[in-house]
Amino acid sequence: MLTKVERLARISVRGVVQGVGFRPFIYRLAQEHNLKGWVRNTSGNVEIEVEGDEETVDSFLSDLKTEAPPMARIENVEVTFYPTKGYTEFQIGESLSREGQYQLVSPDVATCEDCKAEIFSSDDRRFGYPFTNCTNCGPRFTIIEDIPYDRPKTTMREFEMCPQCQREYHDPLDRRFHAQPNACPQCGPSLELVDGDGEPVEGGNVIEAASDLLKAGGILAVKGLGGFQLACDATSEEAINTLRARKRRSSKPLAVMIATLEDIEKHCLVSPEERKLLESPQCPIVLLRWKHGSNISPAVAPNLNYLGVMLPYTPLHHLLLKETGLPLVMTSGNLSEEPIAKDNDEALTRLKGIADYFLLHNRGIYARYDDSVCMVEGVPQVIRRARGYAPYPIFLPFKSKQILACGAELKNTFCLTKDEHAFLSQHIGDMENEETLEHFENTIGLYKKLFRVEPEIIAYDMHPEYLATKYALEAGAKESLKLVPVQHHHAHIVSCLAENKVEGPVIGVAFDGTGYGTDGTIWGGEFLLADWKNFKRVGHLEYVPLPGGEVAIKKPYRMALSYLYSLLGEDFSLEGLPLSRLESAELAIIKQQLKRGINSPLTSSAGRLFDAVSALAGVRGEIDYEAQAAIELEMLAPDEVDESASYPLSIDEEGGIGVVKLKELFSAVVQDVRNQIPLPVISLKFHNTVAQIITEMCKLIARESGINQVALSGGVFQNRLLLKLATAALQREGFSVLTHHLVPGNDGGISLGQAVIANFVSI
Numbered sequence: 056m057l058t059k060v061e062r063l064a065r066i067s068v069r070g071v072v073q074g075v076g077f078r079p080f081i082y083r084l085a086q087e088h089n090l091k092g093w094v095r096n097t098s099g100n101v102e103i104e105v106e107g108d109e110e111t112v113d114s115f116l117s118d119l120k121t122e123a124p125p126m127a128r129i130e131n132v133e134v135t136f137y138p139t140k141g142y143t144e145f146q147i148g149e150s151l152s153r154e155g156q157y158q159l160v161s162p163d164v165a166t167c168e169d170c171k172a173e174i175f176s177s178d179d180r181r182f183g184y185p186f187t188n189c190t191n192c193g194p195r196f197t198i199i200e201d202i203p204y205d206r207p208k209t210t211m212r213e214f215e216m217c218p219q220c221q222r223e224y225h226d227p228l229d230r231r232f233h234a235q236p237n238a239c240p241q242c243g244p245s246l247e248l249v250d251g252d253g254e255p256v257e258g259g260n261v262i263e264a265a266s267d268l269l270k271a272g273g274i275l276a277v278k279g280l281g282g283f284q285l286a287c288d289a290t291s292e293e294a295i296n297t298l299r300a301r302k303r304r305s306s307k308p309l310a311v312m313i314a315t316l317e318d319i320e321k322h323c324l325v326s327p328e329e330r331k332l333l334e335s336p337q338c339p340i341v342l343l344r345w346k347h348g349s350n351i352s353p354a355v356a357p358n359l360n361y362l363g364v365m366l367p368y369t370p371l372h373h374l375l376l377k378e379t380g381l382p383l384v385m386t387s388g389n390l391s392e393e394p395i396a397k398d399n400d401e402a403l404t405r406l407k408g409i410a411d412y413f414l415l416h417n418r419g420i421y422a423r424y425d426d427s428v429c430m431v432e433g434v435p436q437v438i439r440r441a442r443g444y445a446p447y448p449i450f451l452p453f454k455s456k457q458i459l460a461c462g463a464e465l466k467n468t469f470c471l472t473k474d475e476h477a478f479l480s481q482h483i484g485d486m487e488n489e490e491t492l493e494h495f496e497n498t499i500g501l502y503k504k505l506f507r508v509e510p511e512i513i514a515y516d517m518h519p520e521y522l523a524t525k526y527a528l529e530a531g532a533k534e535s536l537k538l539v540p541v542q543h544h545h546a547h548i549v550s551c552l553a554e555n556k557v558e559g560p561v562i563g564v565a566f567d568g569t570g571y572g573t574d575g576t577i578w579g580g581e582f583l584l585a586d587w588k589n590f591k592r593v594g595h596l597e598y599v600p601l602p603g604g605e606v607a608i609k610k611p612y613r614m615a616l617s618y619l620y621s622l623l624g625e626d627f628s629l630e631g632l633p634l635s636r637l638e639s640a641e642l643a644i645i646k647q648q649l650k651r652g653i654n655s656p657l658t659s660s661a662g663r664l665f666d667a668v669s670a671l672a673g674v675r676g677e678i679d680y681e682a683q684a685a686i687e688l689e690m691l692a693p694d695e696v697d698e699s700a701s702y703p704l705s706i707d708e709e710g711g712i713g714v715v716k717l718k719e720l721f722s723a724v725v726q727d728v729r730n731q732i733p734l735p736v737i738s739l740k741f742h743n744t745v746a747q748i749i750t751e752m753c754k755l756i757a758r759e760s761g762i763n764q765v766a767l768s769g770g771v772f773q774n775r776l777l778l779k780l781a782t783a784a785l786q787r788e789g790f791s792v793l794t795h796h797l798v799p800g801n802d803g804g805i806s807l808g809q810a811v812i813a814n815f816v817s818i
């Protein structure tokens with residue numbers, strides 16, 4: 056019989072392996088295999104030493120990869136072998152901080168089934184406790200101030216664990232072994248209900264009292280995971296209208312939280328893919344088809360067929376939802392587009408006058424973190440990437456330099472790259488105020504610290520007026536970093552390429568509202584030949600003036616007039632059109648602006664084309680949230696799609712560039728509107744036409760270039776109907792089509808594209 060050779064295996068595991076129950080898992084695994092040694096966290100990885108014979112160590116290694124805890128994501132395992140040291144037991148060692156090393160940090164994780172069962176069972180010591188968590192769930196990124204991830208480096212350090220919690224924390228066989236936010240009613244954070252002046256509401260159970268306020272139609276500010284949310288009864292039009300008036304958000308859709316999947320299905324259609332997303336540990340808001348007969352008030356999402364819905368993702372939400380028995384509006388606690396409020400004092404000041412009552416707690420939030428939003432059109436797509444996703448990186452198919460990419464103006468995110476990791480930040484917001492800029496700067500600081508990134512390059516959008524651009528120029532100059540300006544639509548396409556791990560060149564179709572072009576005009580209906588480094592503009596929508604600049608974005612009827620007068624002549628009559636109701640004084644001003652080109656920059660924007668058609672058809676002439684006119688036009692299209700009906704279009708070649716001419720399209724739409732053709736028909740014909748514009752142009756470009764792969768990016772592709780029609784039409788023509796999944800196709804994905812381009816431009 057052969058004697059088995061004992062050896063020592065030193066194992067390094069990288070990935071999301073801290074704060075997810077990985078050490079207890081290794082501890083149990085070592086026990087199972089009867090291996091001696093130790094496991095510890097360092098700032099760069101999890102390190103393990105085990106001693107045993109070859110066969111046992113091999114089977115330990117294979118189980119390590121296949122049986123890891125649900126939230127762990129193993130990126131890489133390295134093993135080296137040494138002679139044995141003679142360990143006599145298996146231990147969990149002290150964490151080790153090493154200079155310059157970094158670790159992936161787990162996003163916050165929705166409450167697991169085990170914890171949920173505890174808070175709802177009356178004989179459990181955590182019955183009704185809103186801060187219950189374990190190694191498989193609970194807050195992570197939002198409470199971490201630095202790495203390695205241990206309680207003293209989180210906002211939980213102020214709470215000293217009671218003996219029972221201590222026991223769980225130190226018992227390797229317990230679900231709460233080394234669960235850093237571990238807490239119970241004896242020792243952990245607690246709730247407090249206060250009124251609008253910060254005065255405590257006396258007496259009784261806080262959850263019951265808060266629920267009573269919600270049931271009576273009140274507006275409650277709830278301190279959640281990554282910041283405050285504003286809650287109210289989603290079935291009460293009155294409560295919603297009050298919230299809208301106070302929040303100064305007249306029609307932008309609000310998200311709804313519903314207690315269970317079964318309840319969601321009473322209000323919405325849920326496909327298997329959507330169900331998977333709703334119930335995932337990320338627990339995002341999912342845009343679901345809204346059922347007729349749902350008693351959720353139409354005021355939640357006026358004129359829309361989709362409702363943003365999520366399940367409860369913290370014990371506090373579970374308790375509140377169960378107690379009220381209502382679907383609750385659960386929207387970011389902010390005024391208009393300011394960042395979400397996160398601290399108690401801050402909320403009491405900033406949300407004063409908006410919320411009637413505040414449901415506070417004393418667990419600190421370190422990082423602001425909004426709810427993520429996803430939709431499923433064929434495949435799942437993240438359209439706002441925050442809670443549950445960030446700061447997990449996007450994996451790059453190459454080793455990147457250390458770069459800070461500052462992103463765009465609206466839906467800003469930034470991106471820091473290091474090695475093969477692109478740390479795309481959580482949604483920061485619209486960079487239109489000081490508060491958001493501050494949030495942006497602070498969050499850059501946090502990511503640099505957590506992931507030990509020292510950028511050598513700063514990438515930024517070419518738009519000189521973006522706050523993110525100004526920040527980049529200033530920071531770059533101060534720290535003598537290499538500055539790389541990146542064209543907006545090139546960044547869109549490369550963000551799509553990067554997440555699909557495709558280098559290009561591809562035909563990039565970038566359709567959005569606004570992006571600064573290399574010729575100083577406003578681009579937005581662009582066809583590019585693009586790869587990670589370069590792009591060439593090979594086609595675009597015809598230019599028209601944007602009368603009044605920004606004003607024309609808020610007032611789509613101005614765009615309709617711009618197209619009509621520019622394409623059909625300045626004597627064009629508005630007779631028989633909804634636009635004829637405009638006041639003649641304003642009309643005269645717009646005509647002057649168009650004629651003389653006063654404050655009327657040229658644009659090739661696809662977003663503005665949608666706006667113009669929406670206003671021309673009488674769907675919406677003024678908006679109060681981004682893309683509202685286009686979205687409402689899309690919503691009118693019939694469910695049964697007939698792809699045969701469309702409007703005429705033509706493509707001219709101007710200086711080697713294909714230009715989509717829109718005169719015939721507008722003449723035909725005018726005719727349909729005058730003939731009172733039903734809006735669903737106009738909407739569908741228009742969507743079909745835009746899909747044809749895309750296919751026809753791609754065919755021309757493919758003929759010239761020989762390239763038959765197309766990448767679709769830009770906010771316009773959040774239009775599901777267009778995405779579906781364009782993808783199908785391109786595929787029918789033999790194109791392979793790349794779309795977004797992990798990274799938003801809107802401006803929230805721009806920073807990833809900027810970072811990748813900067814990496815290759817600077818070689």
Ligand SMILES: [Zn+2]
Pocket residue numbers: 166167168169170171188189190191192193
């Ligand atoms: Zn749990």
Ligand SMILES: [Zn+2]
Pocket residue numbers: 216217218219220221238239240241242243
């Ligand atoms: Zn305790």
Ligand SMILES: [Zn+2]
Pocket residue numbers: 543547567568569570769770801802
């Ligand atoms: Zn854009």
